[in-house]
Amino acid sequence: MSETILLMGLPNVGKSALFNRLTGLNAQVANYGGTTVELASGTIALKQGDFNLIDVPGTYSLEASCDAERVAVDLLQAGKISSKGKLHCHSQGSIKGELQRPSAVLYVLDANNLVSSLYLLMQVLEYNLPTVVALNRNDLANEKGYQVDVKALEKEIGVPVVTTLAVKGTGVEELKEALGQISLKSKTSKKERAVKPPEWRRIEDLSQRIITRHGPTTTNFRQKLGGLLVKPWPGLPIAFLVICMILLAVVGLGMGLRQFVLLPFFNTFVFPHIENLVSNITQPGLLQNVLIGNYGFLIKGIEWPFALVLPYIISFYITLSLLEDSGYMPRLGVLFDGLFKRIGLQGTGIIPLLLGYGCAIPAILSTRALNQRKQRLIITTMICLAVPCISQTGAFISLLAAASVPVMIAVFALSFFSMIIVATIMNRLVKGPPPETLIEIPELLVPRLSSVMKKMWFSVKQFIRDGAFPMIAGVAIAALLYETGLMASLGQLMSPVVVGFLGLPPEAAVPLMLGILRRELTVLPLMEMDLTVLQLFVGASVALFYVPCIAVIASLFREFGFRLSIGILLLTTVGAFAVGGAIYQFASLIM
Template identity: 50%
Template sequence: MSRREETAEVDADSEDTRVALLGPPNVGKSVLFNALTGLDAGIANYPGTTVEYKRGTATFRGEEATLIDVPGTYSLSATNEAEQLAVDILDGGCDVVVCVLDAANLESSLHLLLQVLEHDVPTVVAINRVDLLEEGRRLRAEVLARELSVPVIPTVATIGKGFEQLVDAVAGTLRNPTVPGGDEATWDRAEELVEIAIVDESSGGSTPAGTLQLWGDRLVEPWPGLPVAVLVLVGTFAIVVGLGMGLRQYLLIPVFEGFVFPVIEGAVRSVTDPGLVRAVLIGEYGFLIKGIEWPFALVMPYVISFYIALSLLEDSGYLPRLAVLLDGLFARIGLTGSNVVPLLLGYGCAIPGITGSRAAETYKQRLSITLMICLAVPCVAQTGAFIALLAEATILLVIAVFFVSFLALAVAGVVLDRVLEGDRNPTVADVPPLLIPKAHITANKVWMRLKHYLFGGAVHMIYAIGVASLLYELGILELIGEHLRPLVVGWLLLPEEAATPLMLGIVRRELTVLPLLEMDLSTGQLFVGAVVGLFYVPCIAVFATVAEEFDIRIAGVVLVLTMGVSFLIGGVIAQTLALF
């Protein structure tokens, strides 16, 4: 499999052979896509929409094709942009469609397949997760294939089962495309197909899969669901903080401070004289020192630990259960339980959280989620900065910052629900089976997300540190600090040099916090600085994403709202602490 740089949009008139992966959410399409194309793939927006899809190049027994991973959809009713994208690709954007069905939710998946077959596109069916069929239930793929006149391949994507047969089937269909005769897409027909495809050979008895299913059902109920949810969230926090601090303190910091930095400083001193160039490279904001220490030694450990925790929640099937449990609570702020997913994604990075809000039922909910993420959801790099800044003083400060974040989210949700116009639609969620995560699948997801940080967030942070180093040594940051002195010193009660992070935070939000590490601050000042950083303006990339997803006016509201709240709440806390 090879990688093709994807910059072109889907074009119905293109001569490229196109194969579309289509199916419901959380069915394993991404695992199949990665296996067929390799882990590297391009992401683009479909013309005229804000919907993203993945594209890569795959070879099916000598037949090269562009593989399109269509966003997960439950139907082809075209009631939102994701469904419309699926319809458009079926009607003019693909030569073969691989419809990936869920063996554990076969009836709803077959209803989607029947809708696909109505579009008269050569089709291959992959029924994934056949290992999750209840004990004694067996899939008769060959019977279903005869009934629908399409190839039907049972698969278990996480272990590669059925992969070769699927490749063979797609290759054969590409060479000899046959348009299947479609049945009417009704739920009655889907139910008939399930009865034909599944035979029950059970003889009773308890199995590990049955135990997981039992717990999967219980975890959406208040008892024991809510206590377990608290334990899961506390455990997630413990993984992020504990693993991140361990990587930082016992691996990365010793390596960088003991080996890397001395070599860099020695090399720079050997080829430069004291002055501007040396100061920019290894001085107060030394580009070659802070440009490595901050993104890689201080922030990256928490990026790794956060994405490990998030991937485990995703791969286990727990996130949809958390969404069901939180639905009643979220209803009080005009959201639904399913909206917890983009909010959680925002704790990794605001951009996927904002784009993930496209799945929200209404525009009001989508705008509320976006504003809440921009205002009070710290990204993983920012979280790493908070922990690096506060944890050595006391872990209670880290907990306090996140308490402020959750409180601000609740208040913002209530206010936005009253201010913004629109209705709240009921939650519709497909709860997948509870699973034991596969180590290699989790590792692949963490690696892909880590690469996004390394080539995105870390690179931008390095650029910002380089500019800051130059401006600092030229005295420009000191000049800016003098003008901001009434705000920084008089209102926030921070030292004058704390104005520097406010300038850097416009480029990368975590840079509002990281420079405070170099200052001798009291516990109260550390907390104030962290709170200001929590609410401070989003980085340039997030601002651009908001403008693209909505419009420049909404982006302007985000800018004014975050800056105003940041200085208001930070100052109120500082002035309050000064009274004690």
């Protein structure tokens, strides 16, 4: 195992951005605190050799008053991670279980939040590990009329300081050089001993000694806008406008990409060639039908993931990245906090919910940043039950936009009201104190195009790896079932529920089976079934509430254990059939 260097600092100071620059990896980066909820590790090449750099979730102190702080202390003391259940090790690094004593600490000091940042640094320095300080966000401090004097800081704390701008990658090479120059052999540590908190007055005096003021504080347009966006007027009307624009951007850009770029491309340049090739090398019959027939594995297996779902992955993650990097999401959380409280949630719960519209897994992980188990449980249940992931949303739009826009709106309205009902019920059922809001609102920043594009590209790669292949496998299963007649038998078997109770055609049993693999597979096969408007609504409603995919269940098990995973499975299965059946039965009575 290579030796480790800990990357530490307050929340939202640019640690993960620096981690990505130093290791070449893609840890989640956003402009709000609590983005890093897992210990990510990557390799950093220094003069002394390769080291394992661990991105430690941001903490305000080392007083072990919460799980994140306990993990940070454990890592500094280099024993086992004792705080189980909240913070887990990321799969890409070798940091599971027993940890060896770190060789050094790379501390990210936030020039924009100097006093709190120095407070934590003083606690880190008490561990007597070789330390290098990356002085980050000096540009924001500059806007506030002061700058940190690097020489004075070095003199005060006695460790090397390098000025960086993590989002741009400035100072990264100098940082590596500084790490290369220090002796990465640990001195004696203060194991198993609580670090005494420094006095705030002493830290504030220190901060005054290391800054140079160069003029009065001026407020630029970005700061003024940041201030306005958090006020009910004009913040709330702007928030509604922003939400409408998000919907328009995701749906509009996605549909545009699908309709004018990807579908024409595949229909003109890909599918005819595949059909010709398969027709030339196979005889009409089972194999040819499995490959290019109604559920043709080589046609639908490409069309569904890459022409119908991928456009929405692209449009959603561009929009989400803009929201994340600008620092607007916590503002939305604050504006809607009062409304959220009425259903037992805190406003910052909007962040995992919005992430859930992308994919449930990162959304569930991000609930770790919420400090109450009750909050985590409510939001996780809402996500699993009624928040369609972007693949499923793409499938809904593909299925419903052309057939019936009112049904499409009704499905999303059903999702919205279900979330409110679920949260209200769970708020009464789950015990726990009411949420108490206390968050720092980050600076409003202009998102960097390169960062937005990088995140989008990373999401596309992740979709191809984790989403497209299971979807292709699902299409292959559907093709085999359809062509061998097993689909009809399965439809017959499930006919009392699918036909009798839900009013769907017998073959709709297949998407219900495939849906366990990927959520969008409960929707996409319905496109091939020539359904009535009522059947579309019933099918889409069942799909909306139906079980989360296998990967989500695994995530639930890891985060909350067996009971909740089974509970969610039961709730989603029963809920899906109950809602779908109720809609059909009610419509049958009045029609």
